[in-house]
Each structure stands twice: as C-alpha cells, then as structure tokens.
Amino acid sequence: MFTQTRRIQAILEATAPVFRFMTESTWSRRRSEPGVCDFALGNPHELALPGFVQALQRWTPPQDKDWYAYKMSEPESQSVVAAGLRERRGVAFEPQDIFMTNGGFAAIAVALGAVVDAGDEVIFISPPWFFYEALIVSIGGHPVRVPVNRETNDLDLPAIAAAISPRTRAIIINSPNNPTGRIYPASTLEGLADVLLTASKQQGRPIFLLSDEAYSRIVYDGRAFPSPTAYYPSSFLLYTYGKTLLTPGQRIGYIALPPEMPGREEIRPALTASQMCTGFAFPNALLQHALPDLEKLSIDIPHLQARRDRMVSALRDMGFDVHVPEGTFYLLPRSPIADDWSFVELMARQDVFVLPGSLVEMPGTFRLSLTASDEMVERALPRFEHAVRQVRSSQTASAAA
Numbered sequence: 001m002f003t004q005t006r007r008i009q010a011i012l013e014a015t016a017p018v019f020r021f022m023t024e025s026t027w028s029r030r031r032s033e034p035g036v037c038d039f040a041l042g043n044p045h046e047l048a049l050p051g052f053v054q055a056l057q058r059w060t061p062p063q064d065k066d067w068y069a070y071k072m073s074e075p076e077s078q079s080v081v082a083a084g085l086r087e088r089r090g091v092a093f094e095p096q097d098i099f100m101t102n103g104g105f106a107a108i109a110v111a112l113g114a115v116v117d118a119g120d121e122v123i124f125i126s127p128p129w130f131f132y133e134a135l136i137v138s139i140g141g142h143p144v145r146v147p148v149n150r151e152t153n154d155l156d157l158p159a160i161a162a163a164i165s166p167r168t169r170a171i172i173i174n175s176p177n178n179p180t181g182r183i184y185p186a187s188t189l190e191g192l193a194d195v196l197l198t199a200s201k202q203q204g205r206p207i208f209l210l211s212d213e214a215y216s217r218i219v220y221d222g223r224a225f226p227s228p229t230a231y232y233p234s235s236f237l238l239y240t241y242g243k244t245l246l247t248p249g250q251r252i253g254y255i256a257l258p259p260e261m262p263g264r265e266e267i268r269p270a271l272t273a274s275q276m277c278t279g280f281a282f283p284n285a286l287l288q289h290a291l292p293d294l295e296k297l298s299i300d301i302p303h304l305q306a307r308r309d310r311m312v313s314a315l316r317d318m319g320f321d322v323h324v325p326e327g328t329f330y331l332l333p334r335s336p337i338a339d340d341w342s343f344v345e346l347m348a349r350q351d352v353f354v355l356p357g358s359l360v361e362m363p364g365t366f367r368l369s370l371t372a373s374d375e376m377v378e379r380a381l382p383r384f385e386h387a388v389r390q391v392r393s394s395q396t397a398s399a400a401a
C-alpha cells in the first residue's frame with residue numbers, strides 16, 4: 001500500500017484550502033464554460049500579447065546545433081537581465097549573479113534550497129501567497145508565520161523581530177504584495193534591514209532576505225517600487241516574467257544577487273547546485289533565446305489601472321469595503337457574509353468566479369484578479385450588486401424573525 005511521506009503530508013496540509021478550491025469548487029468544474037466571468041486566479045482571459053507570440057516565433061528556428069541542447073543560466077540571458085535591472089534600478093547587478101529559473105516558484109524553491117538546512121526556521125508574512133508554507137516545508141525548513149499590521153497592511157517590524165530565533169535562516173518578503181496590493185515603503189524596508197542586521201550580528205550568521213518581486217513591474221499611480229534588496233545586502237531578488245507578460249504557463253524568471261551581497265562567491269555554486277537538485281530548474285531554451293525581446297515587453301499597465309479604478313469605484317458604490325491596491329492585479333474586498341466560501345458559491349451560481357479569502361489567510365474577504373477581461377468586468381458588476389442585495393434582504397429577514 002502507498003503511504004504518503006511525512007513531507008508530502010505536511011505539504012498537503014499547508015495547501016489544503018487551495019487544493020480544495022482547485023478540485024472541489026464550482027470554479028474547478030465550470031471555469032472553462034463559455035460566458036463565465038472568471039476572477040479567481042491571475043490567469044489571462046484574452047489572447048497573449050502579439051509581441052510575445054512574435055518573439056517566440058522569431059526565435060524558434062534553430063540557429064545552431066545547440067539551440068535546443070541542455071540549457072542552464074545562459075550568458076546571454078544573464079546579460080539581458082543584468083542590463084534590464086541596471087537600467088530600471090540603477091544598480092550594477094553583475095551577469096554572473098543572475099540565475100535563470102523557470103518562473104517565480106522555482107526561484108523561491110531554489111533560493112530556499114541553497115540557504116536553508118533541515119530544521120531551520122523561515123519567516124513568511126501573512127496574508128501570504130498560497131505556496132510559501134509548502135515551499136518551505138518541501139526543503140525541510142520550519143515555516144514561521146508573522147501577520148502584517150492589519151490596519152495598514154504594512155510589515156509589523158516588532159512582530160518580525162519577536163519571531164526571530166537562533167534557528168531563523170531566512171525571511172520571505174513580497175512587495176508589491178499578493179494579496180493586499182501593498183508596496184512596502186522605504187522607511188519600513190530601512191527598519192526591516194535594521195532588525196535583520198541586528199539579529200544576524202547576534203547570531204554570527206546572516207538571516208537571508210528572499211525578496212519575491214513577482215509584481216515589481218505592476219505598480220499604479222506612478223508609484224516608485226522600493227526593492228527590499230536595496231536596503232539589506234544579504235538579499236535574493238526573485239522574479240518571474242509570468243505576471244508582467246501575463247503568460248504564467250510559459251515559465252521564465254530569475255534570482256539576482258545584489259552587488260553588495262556578502263559571500264556571493266560561495267552562494268553562486270550553492271544556487272546552481274540547488275537548481276540542479278530542484279529538478280533542473282532552468283527555463284527552457286526557447287524562452288532564454290527570446291529573452292532580449294521579452295524583457296522589453298509588458299501588459300498594458302495603464303489599462304489595468306483603469307480596470308482597477310472601474311471595479312473599486314463600482315464595488316464601493318454597492319457598499320463593498322474594498323481598498324485600492326498600489327500594485328499587483330488583485331482586489332481583496334470584504335465579503336458581505338462572514339463565510340467567504342459561501343459568498344464565493346453564491347457568486348458562482350451567477351457564473352462569477354472569485355477566490356475565497358481563506359485561501360490567503362484572510363477569512364471574511366474574497367480576492368478578485370484584475371486579469372479578467374473588461375467585458376467580464378461589465379457583465380459581472382450587476383451580479384455583484386444582485387448578490388449584495390440578496391445577502392442584505394436575507395439578513396434583514398433573519399434580523400426581523
């Protein structure tokens with residue numbers, strides 16, 4: 001008889017709500033039906049950018065016998081990434097400090113695998129992206145959850161300081177944040193660096209900062225994006241092109257080590273080894289060939305911002321309590337009924353699919369992805385209004401009873 005390993009059991013436990021949604025929800029059965037309005041995940045609902053398709057077509061014909069040979073972090077890819085980071089951030093990242101991965105998942109797994117020993121603690125912030133806990137468990141680490149300040153959605157620095165123990169090896173920070181949309185301000189990142197430097201000094205070894213910057217190019221209102229890596233030298237910058245290009249199924253991303261990172265020489269081979277034993281976590285050849293073109297492309301951010309504004313103001317007019325995200329493509333309104341799964345199913349009965357906030361440790365809310373099409377938005381808005389009315393009238397009826 002097959003018995004699950006303890007590691008797989010822990011991973012299944014950490015991802016149980018997501019798995020339940022993926023396999024048992026109305027969304028899981030009906031999401032491909034025509035006419036549904038799907039806000040559940042950050043998936044595309046329109047055809048990919050023409051520039052993306054052209055880039056893949058242009059780089060498909062092999063130019064030499066090694067075109068589709070085994071690929072690792074190819075020097076051309078490393079140069080493209082380093083040049084892009086230098087241009088956008090004004091930081092002299094070196095090509096040899098760029099490690100190409102098949103997306104953000106792999107970047108996180110590889111960085112964790114390179115620095116975390118069995119039993120080491122890794123801090124992550126709640127509400128989190130669904131898979132941090134599972135990724136930490138999968139490399140034998142011990143996840144330690146620290147909530148944000150619920151008023152501001154900013155990092156709670158005293159809580160982070162209090163969570164650090166002699167076994168703390170790393171902390172994962174995600175800005176702009178999925179699901180809150182918060183960009184952590186420079187002052188917070190300075191404070192975080194102070195906390196981490198003090199604790200690292202006390203322990204005589206660095207606590208590594210894993211900076212998940214999946215949404216760093218999806219920011220609104222002309223805001224700047226301060227990268228946590230600019231404030232704390234022992235940082236790994238983790239990136240995926242899957243959000244900027246809205247092509248999460250064609251997987252390419254990277255890990256970048258800042259030029260001032262201490263011990264880079266020892267960290268480089270550790271990362272490459274971790275990439276190999278994570279299942280050869282390098283991007284496929286074609287995506288690396290096409291990278292000079294892909295690096296310059298982006299989905300239309302002003303259009304996404306207009307969609308954000310349309311949805312926020314329409315939902316607020318209906319009485320929803322909803323914040324304005326500074327970046328990412330998610331809204332996180334309060335559910336009109338305390339049980340977010342019930343609200344999700346109520347919306348699903350009207351062919352509108354949203355994500356229960358419980359999946360991101362925010363029970364009583366629901367998450368909407370702005371990657372739905374404009375047409376879905378316009379069709380869905382009256383159904384949200386209808387749902388709110390339905391909930392209110394049943395609440396009034398039960399209060400009167």
Ligand code: PMP
Binds near residue numbers: 102248
């Ligand atoms: N980090 C965050 C915060 C994310 O939202 C995602 C994708 N939802 C990832 C990492 C993983 O990105 P990818 O699927 O492109 O590997």
